[in-house]
Every structure is written in C-alpha cells, then in structure tokens.
Amino acid sequence: MMDLIPSWVQTLWNLWNVRILVLISLILQFILSIFGNRRKYISSVWFSVLIWSAYLMADWVATVALGKLSEAQVNGLLRAIWAPLLLLHLGGPDTITAYSLEDNQLWLRHLLGLGVQLYMAVYVIIMSWKHSWFSFMSFPALVAGIIKYGERTWILKSVSGDQSGDIVPYGYLGDYNTSGYLGDRNTMEGEYMRVLYIAHKFLKEFKSYMEYYNISENDFPSAQFLDRYDDIKLFWNALEVEMGLMYDLLYTKAVINYSKAGWILRSISFTCTLTVSVGLFIRLIFTREDHQGKWDTVDIAITGVLLVGALALEIYAVIVLYLSFDWTLLWIVKENKSGWATQLRQRFPFLFHKKKYWSKMMAQFDLLGFCIKEKSHHQKPIRRILGSVLGNDYNDKLNGYLHKTVVHVHPLLYSEMLDYCSNLGVVSNRIVVEEDSIQGRFAKRPFQEQIIIAHITTEVCYYLERESNDVADDPSSWENNREISKTLSRYLMYLLFMCPSLLPLATLRETTVRDYMPDIWDAKDVSAACRYMLERRTFDDFFTGDLRRMRKGERWKILKYMWLRMLCYAASKGRKNDHLQQLRQGGELITFVWFFLPQSRTLGLNPELMGPRLDKWNVIPQEIHQVTTRK
Structure with a gap:
C-alpha cells in the first residue's frame, strides 16, 4: 500500500516539527499580548475570532511541543531550555488570562495542567543534562516558567471565587474629601484622578452588588457619596472607566500585576530569563569551538529568538502597565502622591488623554x-x-x-x-x-x-x-x-x-x-x-x-x-454573566445601562446635578393612554 505522505515530507516534518511548534507558540504569544486587551473596545466578529483562535491554539501548540520534546530519546542541550520557555508561554501574557468567564471556573484544570507540564519539562531537562555549566541555565528558565504558569492559575482561581470585591487592587482608597488627596480639581490630572477614584469606588461596591442585582429592592451603597459631586460628566466618565476596570479584573492579570507580590514575581521571572540569555551569549562567544561541533546552528538561532522574544514580551508588558495608566494613577491616589500626577502630565501629557473603555457603538x-x-x-x-x-x-x-x-x-x-431613570425611580x-x-x-x-x-x-x-x-x-x-x-x-x-x-x-x-x-x-x-x-x-x-x-x-x-x-x-x-461576557466583545449599550441603572438612582438625591427634569412623570403614560383609548 502506497504511503499517502511521501517519505521526504515525513523526514522533513520529523526534523522540523518541534522547531516549528515552538516558533508558532511564540508568535501566538505576541498576538495575544498585542491584541488581547484591545477586545474590550473593539466590537468585531473577525477580531473576536482572531483572539479566540490564538487563545485556544496557544495552549494546544505549547502542550504538543512539550510532548514532542519529551518523546525524543536524546535531546540537545539547547532544547532543554525550550521546555521551561514553553511553560512561560503556557502562563500566557498579562493582557489575557481568560477568554471567557467560563475559563475562570476551569482553574483546577489549569492547576492539573501545571503539574503535568512541569513534570514533562523536568523530564526533558534531566534527559538532556550534560556535564556543562550551561546545563544549569535550565533552572532559572524553569523558575520563570513556573512563576508565569502559577500566576495564571492563581488568578483564575481568585476571580472565580470572588463575590465581594476582595480581588480589587488597592482596596479602600480613603476619604474623597481628604485635603489635597486628589489634587486640584481644576487641572486635567486632578479631574482624571477624581474620575478614577469614583470608578474604583463604584467597582469595588458593584462587584458585590451584582451578585444580588435588584434595583427595585436594593440600594447602591454610594448614595450619600454621590451627591457630593458637582459635575455630572465625572459620573459618565467614571462609569466607562468602571467597565474597563471590571474587564481588567475578569480577563487579565490585573489582580496580581498591581500588587507587591506581582512586582516581586515579575522581577524574578525577568531576571531569570535575562540570566539565561546572558548565559547563552557567553557560551556562544567564549566556547565557539565546542558548540560548532555539537550544537545545531538552527537550534542556536531558535533559542536566541525564544529568549529575546520572552524578554521583549516582559518589557512590552511593563510598558503596557504604565501606558494603561489607570491602575498606576490609582496607586498614586492610594499613596497620596497627587503631586506625582502633575509631574507625569508635564512629562507625558499623552497619558492623560481620554481612553476607550468600550466601543460606544x-x-x-x-x-x-x-x-x-x-x-x-x-x-x-x-x-x-x-x-x-x-x-x-x-x-x-x-x-x-x-x-x-x-x-x-x-x-x-x-x-x-x-433623566428617565431619576424621574421614574423604579424600572418596570x-x-x-x-x-x-x-x-x-x-x-x-x-x-x-x-x-x-x-x-x-x-x-x-x-x-x-x-x-x-x-x-x-x-x-x-x-x-x-x-x-x-x-x-x-x-x-x-x-x-x-x-x-x-x-x-x-x-x-x-x-x-x-x-x-x-x-x-x-x-x-x-x-x-x-x-x-x-x-x-x-x-x-x-x-x-x-x-x-x-x-x-x-x-x-x-x-x-x-x-x-x-x-x-x-x-x-x-x-443575567450577570451575560453582561460580563459582553465586556470582552467591545461592550454593548445594554451592558452599559446594566452598570448605570443602580448608580443612576442615587444621583436623583441631588436635583442640582440633573439639569432640566420632567415636572410630572405621569404625563407620558397618560398621553399614551389617551391616544390608545380614543377610538
């Protein structure tokens, strides 16, 4: 019986399959890193398909690549570095930990996957061990992979089990009226900080409120807090920011990125990856005669690409953390460093430009x-x-x-x-x-x-x-x-x-x-x-x-x-989950209204904020009744 696949194709695939898989895994990480966080304000089916495909393929490709590495009888020393770097890929980028809410509920599956993939990575390292100092470079690479994969699993567990808003970074930010706390309200940075403060307070309270969402029976906790505002525009801006922050909590690594533990773990993983890169560079420069006889040039190039790519992803993640700026500025508010915001605006004014938190389409x-x-x-x-x-x-x-x-x-x-909700009072x-x-x-x-x-x-x-x-x-x-x-x-x-x-x-x-x-x-x-x-x-x-x-x-x-x-x-x-799912697809107007309704009722406490209002709400139903019964 004639083989359907020619022998030369099989030989070529056996030679290149692992190499192709690890490069595809790296490419998928770049796609998710660059585009993963943009889906909160891009409402497009084709864009959602791109992110969905990359998200599913990223785990599958990295897992298959690890399996291929473990199947080899004799692994090269360079390929022993690939296994822990694939663990790094399985940890995923900071911009997307879960594609949908259901992924957060599957944290046990990811915990089991961490154990299995860690075992395979250690197996590959042991099978590839050589009597060379470079063999020890696999250990810092393994530490970086464990940190990233462990972070993802811990975040999925934290999000799935939180119902009271405990996962919201920075906790309680203090009193709104604290002297100098939010800076001068007449400046751009002062207004921006006030919007973020309101959004953060709404977020923490709404996180627990949405578990028993009922606007006809349950009052939103910030009733007395809201009527201290003198500009209704702050409310609208804060509501949009709140939606963006909620997306960050549910679908990204914001829960750990903006904590001391997160920065410590990031520093360790970056240092480990940098150590391996330096070790590879030293090995290539000072022991050239050794690697020419034993190391494949293609494997050297792929290892360099993987390490440079890992460093680039870490650097890009840090840049995104600062450029997103909302959580950073909230930390400034938490630490009562309002003067820092003024300095940042003077040096980086583009950080204070209004951002997109949903599609508004x-x-x-x-x-x-x-x-x-x-x-x-x-x-x-x-x-x-x-x-x-x-x-x-x-x-x-x-x-x-x-x-x-x-x-x-x-x-x-x-x-x-x-105007409608403040006059009607109860949606019915x-x-x-x-x-x-x-x-x-x-x-x-x-x-x-x-x-x-x-x-x-x-x-x-x-x-x-x-x-x-x-x-x-x-x-x-x-x-x-x-x-x-x-x-x-x-x-x-x-x-x-x-x-x-x-x-x-x-x-x-x-x-x-x-x-x-x-x-x-x-x-x-x-x-x-x-x-x-x-x-x-x-x-x-x-x-x-x-x-x-x-x-x-x-x-x-x-x-x-x-x-x-x-x-x-x-x-x-x-339903709560149906609306929260929309945050990852550009957002819907009806989801914006779902966030808005509980908080809108409390705005009615201060009529001066509302502008012109209807004198008699009943005039509208009465008009309809007269029209429909005129026959």
Missing part, C-alpha cells in the same frame, strides 16, 4: 428592510443551497448579521437615560395603572412581541414622516427624539434576533427573524411597506394610527420614552 437591524431584501433574494440558487446546508435558522442568523449596520451611541442618549415593565387599557394589555404581552410591535410602529412613523404637514413647536427637540427612537428601536431588534440572551424573553426557544416577518405584500422599498401595513393593518397595531395623527413633538416624545422603558427594563432583568 450600537448595532442596528431594521426588520422591514430585511424582509424586502429576503424577498428579492429568495429565488436565487445560492441562497437556496445555503439554506438547505445550514438550515433556515443558521441561514437567517447569517443573513441578519450581513444585514445589520453599526452606528455611534447618540450623544443625547446618556442624559435621556439619566408596567407603564400604566389601568391594566384593562390598550397600553396596559400591550405591557402584558411577551417582551419580544412588544419589541416587534413598537419597532414596526417606529418605522412606520419614521418613513412616512414627510407625508405629514403638521408643524412641531420645537423642531430640534422632536428631531433628536426621532433619532433616539429610531436607533433604540433598531438596536433592540438587533438584540432580539442576534443576542437574545441579553433580553428577558418569556420563551426558551430561540427567536428567528422568520417568526416575526410582517406581511408587506410585494413592496419594493420600506416606505411602500410602511404605507401598505398602515392602510391594511397587516400587523398587530395598537396605536400606530393614533400616533400618526399626533403632532411630531408629542409623537416622538412618547416613542422615545417607550423605548427607554424597554431598554432599561431589559437591562435590569439581564
């Missing part, structure tokens, strides 16, 4: 546009083949992903959410007192049906806007309300079909677009579809016709508060 999905596109492509052979292979559900998911668009979060949405899915009213029955419907009905209503009002000749009292106001309503409508539609786990849906069956596609006949554009549905009443219409007869300002105010209610309600009922 909203995915958009318009159902009517999708329906029109589906009808136009329904008969194409490639679409039928794809549907038959993947199934309609997966095909709809793929088509929905290709149809979605992305926009920036509307700047006015922040103040609208704050019940928005009218009279349960027998049309709007009351609407609120009782399954949440996914509310989204569909309100979305079609918003689309009809939006696309047929030009047909109305009414004049609004405040054009800028209704135009802003219209844009906010449209973006929230399409955002919740995106969540419904692409991220249903983030919504409080009544059904356990995953919803597909096909379940709620309305009848638009043969409409060729969205305006025609809206006109057809409005005239024929082909969808479950509660109040679209009545809203169309209202003035623009009144109409879009009602729709805006309707969508704000649904967004806040969905966020308040979300």
Whole structure:
C-alpha cells in the first residue's frame, strides 16, 4: 500500500516539527499580548475570532511541543531550555488570562495542567543534562516558567471565587474629601484622578452588588457619596472607566500585576530569563569551538529568538502597565502622591488623554428592510443551497448579521437615560395603572412581541414622516427624539434576533427573524411597506394610527420614552454573566445601562446635578393612554 505522505515530507516534518511548534507558540504569544486587551473596545466578529483562535491554539501548540520534546530519546542541550520557555508561554501574557468567564471556573484544570507540564519539562531537562555549566541555565528558565504558569492559575482561581470585591487592587482608597488627596480639581490630572477614584469606588461596591442585582429592592451603597459631586460628566466618565476596570479584573492579570507580590514575581521571572540569555551569549562567544561541533546552528538561532522574544514580551508588558495608566494613577491616589500626577502630565501629557473603555457603538437591524431584501433574494440558487446546508435558522442568523449596520451611541442618549431613570425611580415593565387599557394589555404581552410591535410602529412613523404637514413647536427637540427612537428601536431588534440572551424573553426557544416577518405584500422599498401595513393593518397595531395623527413633538416624545422603558427594563432583568461576557466583545449599550441603572438612582438625591427634569412623570403614560383609548 502506497504511503499517502511521501517519505521526504515525513523526514522533513520529523526534523522540523518541534522547531516549528515552538516558533508558532511564540508568535501566538505576541498576538495575544498585542491584541488581547484591545477586545474590550473593539466590537468585531473577525477580531473576536482572531483572539479566540490564538487563545485556544496557544495552549494546544505549547502542550504538543512539550510532548514532542519529551518523546525524543536524546535531546540537545539547547532544547532543554525550550521546555521551561514553553511553560512561560503556557502562563500566557498579562493582557489575557481568560477568554471567557467560563475559563475562570476551569482553574483546577489549569492547576492539573501545571503539574503535568512541569513534570514533562523536568523530564526533558534531566534527559538532556550534560556535564556543562550551561546545563544549569535550565533552572532559572524553569523558575520563570513556573512563576508565569502559577500566576495564571492563581488568578483564575481568585476571580472565580470572588463575590465581594476582595480581588480589587488597592482596596479602600480613603476619604474623597481628604485635603489635597486628589489634587486640584481644576487641572486635567486632578479631574482624571477624581474620575478614577469614583470608578474604583463604584467597582469595588458593584462587584458585590451584582451578585444580588435588584434595583427595585436594593440600594447602591454610594448614595450619600454621590451627591457630593458637582459635575455630572465625572459620573459618565467614571462609569466607562468602571467597565474597563471590571474587564481588567475578569480577563487579565490585573489582580496580581498591581500588587507587591506581582512586582516581586515579575522581577524574578525577568531576571531569570535575562540570566539565561546572558548565559547563552557567553557560551556562544567564549566556547565557539565546542558548540560548532555539537550544537545545531538552527537550534542556536531558535533559542536566541525564544529568549529575546520572552524578554521583549516582559518589557512590552511593563510598558503596557504604565501606558494603561489607570491602575498606576490609582496607586498614586492610594499613596497620596497627587503631586506625582502633575509631574507625569508635564512629562507625558499623552497619558492623560481620554481612553476607550468600550466601543460606544450600537448595532442596528431594521426588520422591514430585511424582509424586502429576503424577498428579492429568495429565488436565487445560492441562497437556496445555503439554506438547505445550514438550515433556515443558521441561514437567517447569517443573513441578519450581513444585514445589520453599526452606528455611534447618540450623544443625547446618556442624559435621556439619566433623566428617565431619576424621574421614574423604579424600572418596570408596567407603564400604566389601568391594566384593562390598550397600553396596559400591550405591557402584558411577551417582551419580544412588544419589541416587534413598537419597532414596526417606529418605522412606520419614521418613513412616512414627510407625508405629514403638521408643524412641531420645537423642531430640534422632536428631531433628536426621532433619532433616539429610531436607533433604540433598531438596536433592540438587533438584540432580539442576534443576542437574545441579553433580553428577558418569556420563551426558551430561540427567536428567528422568520417568526416575526410582517406581511408587506410585494413592496419594493420600506416606505411602500410602511404605507401598505398602515392602510391594511397587516400587523398587530395598537396605536400606530393614533400616533400618526399626533403632532411630531408629542409623537416622538412618547416613542422615545417607550423605548427607554424597554431598554432599561431589559437591562435590569439581564443575567450577570451575560453582561460580563459582553465586556470582552467591545461592550454593548445594554451592558452599559446594566452598570448605570443602580448608580443612576442615587444621583436623583441631588436635583442640582440633573439639569432640566420632567415636572410630572405621569404625563407620558397618560398621553399614551389617551391616544390608545380614543377610538
């Protein structure tokens, strides 16, 4: 029987397999180091696939390489250095310890892996031992590998078992009003330090609060603390920083990096790696006649690349620690060294520029546009083949992903959410007192049906806007309300079909677009579809016709508060792990609202912070009730 793989290919692979694997392992470490921490503000499927692939392959490649090294009957002295360096790779970079929350729960598996891989590394060292002083260089390399792998295992265990915020570095930072504690509030560094102080305090309290997240019954602990602030912008900035710090705790080595033990261990591992590098350099320079006869030139080059790469990764990690700067500045706050911040700003002003802590993007999905596109492509052979292979559900998911668009979060949405929550007080899915009213029955419907009905209503009002000749009292106001309503409508539609786990849906069956596609006949554009549905009443219409007869300002105010209610309600009922998972994918607006809701209620204690507020909150539900019962 003829071999499927030629003998020369097998010979070449046997000669180069270990070399290729250790180089691939190093390349994967560089990918994770450079891009691992950027996923908290990059919302892209392809970027997530890159990080996911590198994360899975990094452990697999390093493990296989160690196995290949242990299989050899006689290992070279240089390759004995490779084994502990692979342990260093298994420890992972500082920028990513866990890809998802579930990885933190698997710390026992990593502990077992540490024992097994350490045994294999020691076995390789013993089998490769020579009567040479360079053999002792494997010991500092082994120490560096044990430290890195042990750090990762300890962090995974600490994160998985923490529910009270004990893992938050620096603990209690002291009193906010301590004289000179945070520097001059009128300077950039003073404002920056205040934002970080607020974010750190929120983080430590929210870490324990989210375990029993219930904004209708449990007050956020910082109620009295918040009404001492004189600038609401600090709150918004602090909320974003809090999300970034939470990501650092859950998915990076921040827990140990910003502690004394972490700096000691980093110094030891760096010194050990540097010692091995110097030892290799001395060996090559002063004993050239020895290594020419026994050492392979390729192995020498690969060993040098591995050692230089390990040093480069350590140096890069330290640079990232300083450039990320948030935790460093928190240490300055902890040590009451506000003057150092001023000096840092004078020498390195770029450190105080505003950073990105989440993507600030909203995915958009318009159902009517999708329906029109589906009808136009329904008969194409490639679409039928794809549907038959993947199934309609997966095909709809793929088509929905290709149809979605992305926009920036509307700047006015922040103040609208704050105004809404401070006036309402409690987020609820019940928005009218009279349960027998049309709007009351609407609120009782399954949440996914509310989204569909309100979305079609918003689309009809939006696309047929030009047909109305009414004049609004405040054009800028209704135009802003219209844009906010449209973006929230399409955002919740995106969540419904692409991220249903983030919504409080009544059904356990995953919803597909096909379940709620309305009848638009043969409409060729969205305006025609809206006109057809409005005239024929082909969808479950509660109040679209009545809203169309209202003035623009009144109409879009009602729709805006309707969508704000649904967004806040969905966020308040979300599951903790589902929201925390979004931190590693660029973040979602609904996750930002999930962080925001408990802390927003406490801001209402100081009306001066809020700016203009509604005089009577009940005016909005009452308007809706009057409109829907006018028939």
